[in-house]
Amino acid sequence: GDSVTQTEGQVALSEEDFLTIHCNYSASGYPALFWYVQYPGEGPQFLFRASRDKEKGSSRGFEATYNKEATSFHLQKASVQESDSAVYYCALTLTGNYKYVFGAGTRLKVIA
Amino acid sequence: DPKIIQKPKYLVAVTGSEKILICEQYLGHNAMYWYRQSAKKPLEFMFSYSYQKLMDNQTASSRFQPQSSKKNHLDLQITALKPDDSATYFCASSQAGLGAEQFFGPGTRLTVL
Numbered sequence: 001g002d003s004v005t006q007t008e009g010q011v012a013l014s015e016e017d018f019l020t021i022h023c024n025y026s027a028s029g030y031p032a033l034f035w036y037v038q039y040p041g042e043g044p045q046f047l048f049r050a051s052r053d054k055e056k057g058s059s060r061g062f063e064a065t066y067n068k069e070a071t072s073f074h075l076q077k078a079s080v081q082e083s084d085s086a087v088y089y090c091a092l093t094l095t096g097n098y099k100y101v102f103g104a105g106t107r108l109k110v111i112a
Numbered sequence: 113d114p115k116i117i118q119k120p121k122y123l124v125a126v127t128g129s130e131k132i133l134i135c136e137q138y139l140g141h142n143a144m145y146w147y148r149q150s151a152k153k154p155l156e157f158m159f160s161y162s163y164q165k166l167m168d169n170q171t172a173s174s175r176f177q178p179q180s181s182k183k184n185h186l187d188l189q190i191t192a193l194k195p196d197d198s199a200t201y202f203c204a205s206s207q208a209g210l211g212a213e214q215f216f217g218p219g220t221r222l223t224v225l
Contacts, residue, residue: 032211043116043202043216044155051211089155095211098143098160098167105154 002027004090004103012109013080021075021106023064023090031092033057033066033073038087038105047088051095082112115139116217118203123222125193132179133188133220135203141215142208143167144186146178149219150199161186162208193224 007022025031032051036044048057053068062077073090090103119134137144146158160168164180177189190197200221204214 034213043204043219046213046215049211049213087154093211096209097211098145098162098209099157099170100145100214101157102155 002031002092002094002099002101004092004101006088006090006103006106008106009104010107010109012111014111015081016079017110019075019077019080019084019108021088021090021108023073023075023103025071025073025090025092027071027092027094029094030068031094033064034091034093034100035062035064035073035075036089036091036102038089040086044089080108080110082110084108085110114218116203116205116215118201118217118220120220121218123220125222125224127193127195127224129193130189130191131193131222133190133201133203133222135186135188135217137184137203137205137215137217139205139215141205142183143206144180144184145204145206145214146186146188147202147204147216148199149202155202159186159188190222195224198222198224 003026005024034049035047038044048059050057050066056065087105093100116137143162145160148156158171179187200219202219203217206212206214
């Protein structure tokens with residue numbers, strides 16, 4: 001079945017550090033890819049999506065580029081802030097499909 | 113104003129009882145979903161509905177039954193509750209079938225004693 005793998009379970013950084021969270025996927029078709037962020041006590045919030053090879057999604061200083069060849073959609077941010085501390089989820093769905101597959105999540109802790 | 117309402121926010125139940133989790137969305141979406149989140153499985157897809165019809169069911173147990181009385185409602189009935197059902201249940205919605213982003217509600221935290 002379709003799957004999403006997030007390599008890092010937890011990431012700890014200092015403010016202004018560069019962030020990369022790795023996301024690789026396996027899908028039977030051509031998926032749309034997403035990043036979500038979840039703060040404590042809240043539901044996941046949509047960050048951005050990409051649906052074509054080489055398309056870049058971005059929001060709030062975060063960005064990721066759809067790489068079909070590498071089957072990847074890695075999340076990056078140039079300079080993290082303490083307020084970015086949260087859990088980040090990579091996800092996919094196939095157009096016309098009504099199932100979304102989420103990765104296990106990466107907990108980001110940013111120390112001031 | 114909240115766009116997706118889930119009620120109640122917290123729910124405590126005894127083993128063997130039945131509960132209904134309420135979800136209403138005011139985003140004009142035609143697809144709605146239920147997810148479960150616990151320490152064991154971070155975010156687990158359960159059901160999807162489109163135009164009030166079941167589209168996908170990834171929940172093995174028939175104790176979990178979605179109920180859609182209106183286009184913007186998708187409740188979740190859970191019967192014969194077990195302690196393992198303790199989790200936070202999230203409702204979500206999206207435009208139907210377009211690979212669109214989902215919007216999540218605040219969740220209902222269920223504890224089964």
